[in-house]
Amino acid sequence: MTTTKERRFAEELLKCAGKYVATHNDTVIACGSSIREVKEKAAEQNIKRPVIFPLPKVTEGHNFF
Amino acid sequence: MWVPYQIIGHGSGPIYGPLVEFEIIAPLQDPFPTKGLVDSGADSSLLDIAIADELNLPVRKVPGKIAQAAGGILFAVHVFPIQARFGGITFELDARWAALADDEEVRGFNLLGRGDFFQAFKVLFDQQREGIEITPYRKKKY
Numbered sequence: 158m159t160t161t162k163e164r165r166f167a168e169e170l171l172k173c174a175g176k177y178v179a180t181h182n183d184t185v186i187a188c189g190s191s192i193r194e195v196k197e198k199a200a201e202q203n204i205k206r207p208v209i210f211p212l213p214k215v216t217e218g219h220n221f222f
Numbered sequence: 223m224w225v226p227y228q229i230i231g232h233g234s235g236p237i238y239g240p241l242v243e244f245e246i247i248a249p250l251q252d253p254f255p256t257k258g259l260v261d262s263g264a265d266s267s268l269l270d271i272a273i274a275d276e277l278n279l280p281v282r283k284v285p286g287k288i289a290q291a292a293g294g295i296l297f298a299v300h301v302f303p304i305q306a307r308f309g310g311i312t313f314e315l316d317a318r319w320a321a322l323a324d325d326e327e328v329r330g331f332n333l334l335g336r337g338d339f340f341q342a343f344k345v346l347f348d349q350q351r352e353g354i355e356i357t358p359y360r361k362k363k364y
Contacts, residue, residue, distance in 0.1 A: 166229075167229040167236065170229060171229070171231070171232050174231060174232075175327035175328050176327065176328055177272075177323070177328060190323075190327075191272070192272050192273065192275075192276045193276070196276075206252075206255055207255070208243055208255040208256060208257060209254070209255070209256055209273075210256045210257035210258070210331075210332060211270050211272070211322045211323060211328040211330065211331060211332065212230075212328060212331070213231075213322075213327075213328050213329050213330050213331060214231065214327070215230050215231025215232075215233075215237055215239075216231055216232065216233040216237075217233055
């Protein structure tokens with residue numbers, strides 16, 4: 158069963174498709190066009206160790222690059 | 223360790239995949255937590271060169287090679303091994319580094335492939351339960 162928190166995380170994550178994303182404890186902290194940008198946004202929220210990763214737009218599965 | 227699939231996109235409905243958290247360990251730097259797709263179709267791991275730039279890794283000084291992606295697309299990579307950590311286990315990533323984003327948008331995931339991640343961990347995909355079981359191999363004794 159999907160919880161409200163999981164659903165919100167999924168919704169927020171999908172808004173970041175095509176960008177770099179910073180997350181922390183299954184919460185989307187920030188997204189932006191560079192690692193530096195999301196790192197700075199996370200630091201503004203006092204998140205010291207965000208998980209930062211590239212998130213491409215995926216609409217047909219991951220069978221392409 | 224059981225890792226449920228995570229949402230990675232949306233087409234006609236939500237798309238879930240084996241996106242896992244791991245850390246890149248660079249000398250004289252704090253570990254860099256990131257995520258990558260566990261990809262049994264990838265010969266070796268592929269990491270975003272923007273991470274190398276952030277960690278001041280001299281990846282771009284290594285002469286580039288041509289790699290082939292699914293679908294036959296050719297792209298440039300730099301081979302630069304690095305240590306990584308997953309589930310508390312440190313292992314060697316014989317990583318290929320490439321630009322996964324262009325000026326417009328991010329185009330690809332970090333990928334954890336067979337040549338290194340799958341050498342360190344036994345990976346069992348469970349499509350029906352929508353997750354993967356990842357177990358560290360015991361180190362070989364010689």
